[in-house]
Amino acid sequence: xxxxxxxxxxxxxxxxxxxxxxxxxxxxxxxxxxxxxxxxxxxxxxxxxxxxxxxxxxxxxxxxxxxxxxxxxxxxxxxxxxxxxxxxxxxxxxxxxxxxxxxxxxxxxxxxxxxxxxxxxxxxxxxxxxxxxxxxxxxxxxxxxxxxxxxxxxxxxxxxxxxxxxxxxxxxxxxxxxxxxxxxxxxxxxxxxxxxxxxxxxxxxxxxxxxxxxxxxxxxxxxxxxxxxxxxxxxxxxxxxxxxxxxxxxxxxxxxxxxxxxxxxxxxxxxxxxxxxxxxxxxxxxxxxxxxxxxxxxxxxxxxxxxxxxxxxxxxxxxxxxxxxxxxxxxxxxxxxxxxxxxxxxxxxxxxxxxxxxx
Numbered sequence: 299x300x301x302x303x304x305x306x307x308x309x310x311x312x313x314x315x316x317x318x319x320x321x322x323x324x325x326x327x328x329x330x331x332x333x334x335x336x337x338x339x340x341x342x343x344x345x346x347x348x349x350x351x352x353x354x355x356x357x358x359x360x361x362x363x364x365x366x367x368x369x370x371x372x373x374x375x376x377x378x379x380x381x382x383x384x385x386x387x388x389x390x391x392x393x394x395x396x397x398x399x400x401x402x403x404x405x406x407x408x409x410x411x412x413x414x415x416x417x418x419x420x421x422x423x424x425x426x427x428x429x430x431x432x433x434x435x436x437x438x439x440x441x442x443x444x445x446x447x448x449x450x451x452x453x454x455x456x457x458x459x460x461x462x463x464x465x466x467x468x469x470x471x472x473x474x475x476x477x478x479x480x481x482x483x484x485x486x487x488x489x490x491x492x493x494x495x496x497x498x499x500x501x502x503x504x505x506x507x508x509x510x511x512x513x514x515x516x517x518x519x520x521x522x523x524x525x526x527x528x529x530x531x532x533x534x535x536x537x538x539x540x541x542x543x544x545x546x547x548x549x550x551x552x553x554x555x556x557x558x559x560x561x562x563x564x565x566x567x568x569x570x571x572x573x574x575x576x577x578x579x580x581x582x583x584x585x586x587x588x589x590x591x592x593x594x595x596x597x598x599x600x601x602x603x604x605x606x607x608x609x610x611x612x613x614x615x616x617x618x619x620x621x622x623x624x625x626x627x628x629x630x631x632x633x634x635x636x637x638x639x640x641x642x643x644x645x646x647x648x649x650x651x652x653x654x655x656x657x
Contacts, residue, residue: 360385368395377401377409377421392446396420400427403441404434411445411472420447428457429474434465437488442468450477458484459500469495476500482525489514496521502530503549506539507558513537522546528572531583533558540565547571552578553596561585570594575602576619579632583607586632594618599625600642603632612636619643 364380365372370393374380378399380390389408394416400423401409411419423429429448432441450459459476460469464487473496476482482500483492487508493516497503503525506515514537521544522528528546531539531554539556542565546553552574556562559582569576569591576593579586579601586609593600593614599621601611610633616623622644624634639645 360388362388363391364388365391365393366397367393368397369393381407381409392419394418396422398422398424400424401430403430403432404439405436406434406439406441408442409444409446411447413445418447419445420449422449423451423459425451426457428461429459431457431461431463432465432467432488433463437464438466440466440468442470443472444470445472447473447475449475450480450482458482458505460484462486462488462490464488467491468493471495474498474500476503476525481505481530485515487513491516491518492520493518494520496523498522498524500525502527503546504529506531506533506537508537508560509534511535511537511560515539517541517544519543520545523548524550526550527555527574528553528569529555531556531558531560531562533560536560536584539563542566544568545570549573552576552598552602553593554578555580556583556586557581558583561587563587564589564591566590568592568594570596572596573598575599575621575625576616577601579603579607579609581605583609585609586611589613591615592617596620599623599644600639601625603627608632610635614638617641 458481460483481502503522528549553569553572557580575598576596600616600619602625623639623642
């Protein structure tokens with residue numbers, strides 16, 4: 299199977315990805331500010347803290363950068379206190395340590411975990427609380443979180459570990475450990491980018507339930523494993539979801555399930571060793587694009603289309619699955635072309651054997 303790079307996703311990502319990311323990076327900038335990840339930040343000695351006129355909690359002026367160290371001598375021991383005080387569009391640097399708190403974000407901020415040698419940055423949520431919840435006061439607010447380990451407590455009342463309600467949100471190079479009974483990451487709205495994360499131990503690794511047609515989700519180059527369902531798309535509006543370059547494996551049910559409205563594009567993923575089907579396109583899923591994926595060694599069908607779905611399934615490797623390569627109800631007509639199909643157990647069964655559950 300040929301190697302697929304992100305540059306080849308351009309026809310699918312198109313202008314929507316660029317628009318979503320650029321919109322977030324232009325928030326609260328000033329003409330004389332340096333930038334870090336699209337957010338303004340003053341270099342040390344460039345002026346007094348808060349002199350740019352940016353405001354923190356309660357409308358007061360706040361510093362553009364704060365260092366948090368649970369084990370250090372500085373004034374900031376918790377991430378929440380730093381978020382309260384940092385200016386809009388500022389940066390919170392978090393040093394190594396365990397932070398037993400639930401993070402609530404309602405403004406533009408960049409949270410950067412320490413990249414140096416050490417134990418890493420872990421946010422351990424209390425019982426019945428999310429690890430991080432993004433509920434911005436303004437829909438254009440953009441939060442970026444990088445290089446942080448999130449861990450939710452195991453409790454039937456717990457919320458999603460990462461909960462995004464609206465705005466522009468980016469999570470990258472982080473580890474999200476769900477509670478087992480709620481999603482590891484829940485996306486309810488806004489424009490969301492998940493990139494180069496490890497997402498595990500949720501009822502769903504990523505649960506997408508966006509309710510606005512202008513919402514967008516980009517799930518790029520993550521490892522999504524050991525959840526009940528890897529990625530579950532249940533949008534109530536015609537929002538777009540792009541899932542590209544991920545490894546989605548060892549989940550207890552399906553790798554990817556799409557049953558909501560809108561278009562779902564699966565491009566260049568490795569979807570393997572899941573206990574259910576590799577991909578399920580169900581109910582209201584429309585205009586689905588499944589291309590350049592390796593869908594292999596899943597316990598049930600490689601791709602299952604139990605109800606009305608139109609779309610394109612092409613240039614995939616569908617190999618060694620326990621059910622059919624592509625399960626399709628009679629009368630449905632997605633475009634299926636140029637797939638490599640081999641050694642799927644269900645393809646060797648007769649219809650009579652399948653009806654009797656023999657294979």
